[in-house]
């Protein structure tokens with residue numbers, strides 16, 4: 001976890017995620033955090049042994065589930081930002097797009113069975129979420145609060 005701003009994933013992420021003032025988005029953040037923890041645990045487990053067919057299936061299933069939910073979440077956030085005229089929209093969308101393409105890169109490594117389950121990979125999701133939610137999503141949260149949206 002070199003150069004990581006995020007602390008280690010805890011048992012519950014509730015207290016570590018900024019309240020963005022929109023309940024559906026807050027629950028999506030918690031669900032993403034729990035996926036990140038599940039992913040961390042799985043990767044850590046897999047670093048200790050040779051991967052078998054069943055392990056790969058588990059990785060495929062979890063990673064696809066995460067990718068799908070990330071897409072849903074980003075779409076929901078972006079729709080609301082656009083509707084509410086959030087001034088940081090295009091910058092924010094770029095960050096979403098960059099992360100999505102990073103994730104797609106990892107997914108293709110997984111599909112090709114050419115992925116190294118290192119600490120770097122296990123922290124990819126959690127590090128992004130922690131910093132993104134608390135530093136970027138927090139900004140639209142503040143904007144909506146000032147506008148009285150929520």
Ligand SMILES: [Fe+2]
Pocket residue numbers: 029073077133137
């Ligand atoms: Fe978010």
Ligand SMILES: [Fe+2]
Pocket residue numbers: 077092096132136137
């Ligand atoms: Fe976001």
